Amino acid sequence: MLDSQLAPTGQAADQRMPILEFQEVSLEYEMHGRRMTILDRISFAVGRSQFVSLVGPSGCGKTTLLRMVSGLLPVEKGTVYFQGQPIRGPLKSVGIAFQNPVLLPWRNTLQNVLLPLEVVQPHKRQFQEKRDRYTKAAQDLLRTVGLANFQKHYPWQLSGGMRQRASLCRALIHQPEVLLLDEPFGALDAFTREEMWEMLQALWQQTKCTAMLVTHDLREALFLSDVIYVLSPRPSNIALELKVNLPRPRTLEMCFTDEFHHLFTELRKHIHRN
Amino acid sequence: MEKFLKSKSANYVLPIAATVVLLVLWELVVRLFKIPEFVLPAPSAILAAWSAWSGVVIQNSWVTLSNTLMGFAIALVTGLLLGFLIGYSKVAYTTLYPLLVGFNTIPKVALVPLLAIWFGIGTIPAVLTAFLLAFFTIAVNVALGLATVELEMQDVLKALGATKVEIFQKVGFPHSLPYLFASLKIAISQAFIGSVISETVASNKGLGYLIVSASSTFDIPLAFLCLIVLAIMGMVLYGICVAVEQRTVHWVR
Numbered sequence: 071m072l073d074s075q076l077a078p079t080g081q082a083a084d085q086r087m088p089i090l091e092f093q094e095v096s097l098e099y100e101m102h103g104r105r106m107t108i109l110d111r112i113s114f115a116v117g118r119s120q121f122v123s124l125v126g127p128s129g130c131g132k133t134t135l136l137r138m139v140s141g142l143l144p145v146e147k148g149t150v151y152f153q154g155q156p157i158r159g160p161l162k163s164v165g166i167a168f169q170n171p172v173l174l175p176w177r178n179t180l181q182n183v184l185l186p187l188e189v190v191q192p193h194k195r196q197f198q199e200k201r202d203r204y205t206k207a208a209q210d211l212l213r214t215v216g217l218a219n220f221q222k223h224y225p226w227q228l229s230g231g232m233r234q235r236a237s238l239c240r241a242l243i244h245q246p247e248v249l250l251l252d253e254p255f256g257a258l259d260a261f262t263r264e265e266m267w268e269m270l271q272a273l274w275q276q277t278k279c280t281a282m283l284v285t286h287d288l289r290e291a292l293f294l295s296d297v298i299y300v301l302s303p304r305p306s307n308i309a310l311e312l313k314v315n316l317p318r319p320r321t322l323e324m325c326f327t328d329e330f331h332h333l334f335t336e337l338r339k340h341i342h343r344n
Numbered sequence: 345m346e347k348f349l350k351s352k353s354a355n356y357v358l359p360i361a362a363t364v365v366l367l368v369l370w371e372l373v374v375r376l377f378k379i380p381e382f383v384l385p386a387p388s389a390i391l392a393a394w395s396a397w398s399g400v401v402i403q404n405s406w407v408t409l410s411n412t413l414m415g416f417a418i419a420l421v422t423g424l425l426l427g428f429l430i431g432y433s434k435v436a437y438t439t440l441y442p443l444l445v446g447f448n449t450i451p452k453v454a455l456v457p458l459l460a461i462w463f464g465i466g467t468i469p470a471v472l473t474a475f476l477l478a479f480f481t482i483a484v485n486v487a488l489g490l491a492t493v494e495l496e497m498q499d500v501l502k503a504l505g506a507t508k509v510e511i512f513q514k515v516g517f518p519h520s521l522p523y524l525f526a527s528l529k530i531a532i533s534q535a536f537i538g539s540v541i542s543e544t545v546a547s548n549k550g551l552g553y554l555i556v557s558a559s560s561t562f563d564i565p566l567a568f569l570c571l572i573v574l575a576i577m578g579m580v581l582y583g584i585c586v587a588v589e590q591r592t593v594h595w596v597r
Contacts, residue, residue: 140499140503141503141505142499142502142503159505160502160503160504160505161505162504162505164503166499166500166503168496168499168500170494170496172494172496172497172499172500174497174514174515174518175595175596175597176518176519176521176593176595185500185501185514186504188514189501189504189505189506189510189514190504190505224595225595226595226597240500244504
């Protein structure tokens with residue numbers, strides 16, 4: 071929908087241009103009087119509608135990269151481009167979900183999902199007028215994630231998995247082109263997590279957004295991604311770029327195939343602790 | 345029995361039963377030991393005072409109630425504004441907080457004579473004392489509510505490009521509501537204490553004044569009657585605040 075407005079030159083050219091590009095991105099900061107390098111000249115590009123994961127040891131700066139895309143953290147060294155433009159602040163075409171679902175406790179599920187539309191233009195301007203349409207869009211999303219019957223429930227009435235699903239709906243309601251996921255399922259139990267993978271895959275295929283996932287779970291990364299970047303310990307750089315060519319939609323049975331296992335071993339080999 | 349203790353009606357039956365037992369014991373002790381009325385009047389004597397003085401007591405109760413509510417209302421507005429200010433602005437917090445703490449430690453009863461000199465006796469010092477006792481609790485709680493907003497909650501809005509005003513509207517303000525309402529039930533009691541204190545020192549109206557004047561004429565049953573009315577009024581005001589709290593911030597768990 072937005073593509074056509076931003077790229078009148080044609081779909082094909084637009085498809086080939088990376089939607090996100092990291093160019094020589096570094097991050098240093100001072101701790102106890104010592105200068106620490108967290109990220110060391112990281113460069114990679116993410117194609118439109120791709121699902122990309124970042125994995126690596128704790129403290130290697132995965133979340134930092136995500137925060138740079140969201141505009142929550144300024145990029146001091148190097149540049150992050152969104153559709154060819156350097157990112158200098160929050161972008162309305164980015165949706166974000168954290169490990170903690172951070173739903174607003176005073177809003178019910180539906181109201182929580184609608185929140186971005188009350189803030190992001192042009193929806194904010196049209197919110198009163200198009201309220202019914204927005205509500206319907208939110209209800210459609212909630213139905214996709216199996217929360218159709220929980221619209222009027224408050225966060226304290228939902229389970230951890232349900233809250234996270236609502237949080238994903240909120241991240242997607244304003245039809246962002248980039249979906250950022252910071253360990254969104256990290257706090258869930260193993261079985262719920264696997265359910266969430268399938269649900270997230272369905273949402274991603276439905277919305278055709280570009281997704282960038284930070285995770286510690288290698289199976290999760292393999293299940294969901296087109297490309298996985300393994301970051302090395304500090305000062306981090308990209309240790310491995312792994313393309314995952316498993317067919318879509320992926321199923322949990324695929325996790326038990328030799329091919330999946332082979333990729334898993336390859337990935338694990340490249341992860342080293344700090 | 346166990347089933348009754350867990351039921352809702354136990355919440356009403358048990359305290360009422362305890363009150364009745366207390367009153368009966370009180371009556372018995374006063375009669376058995378022949379305690380003179382000007383030391384400790386029996387409940388029956390207090391009841392007799394009610395039939396003699398009910399008009400006066402009700403009239404003065406209204407005065408106390410209106411003083412309390414006016415002081416509380418001013419404290420609410422001031423407390424909210426101050427709370428938002430020191431909760432949001434680091435500079436305002438650093439500058440004002442020590443002053444507020446210092447001011448709050450002054451026993452407010454010590455201010456009443458000054459207030460009486462500035463404003464005369466009666467309503468104004470009572471309202472002001474009520475306000476002075478109550479606003480600090482509200483301000484500190486509202487500030488705390490703003491200061492404890494989870495960073496991630498703000499990040500959700502910041503990542504959408506929300507302005508500071510929007511973040512306040514959507515997150516800061518609703519987040520501070522439970523803190524505000526928790527402080528209201530304490531603040532209303534403080535306002536109540538403030539107005540009664542001021543009435544005892546600098547007024548010719550109100551329950552506080554009535555207690556002092558009854559004591560000075562050794563009409564102890566009337567003084568006790570005033571105390572009981574005060575207790576009931578205090579409980580009702582507190583109860584209203586709790587009810588409002590439960591309705592407005594039902595989402596807190």
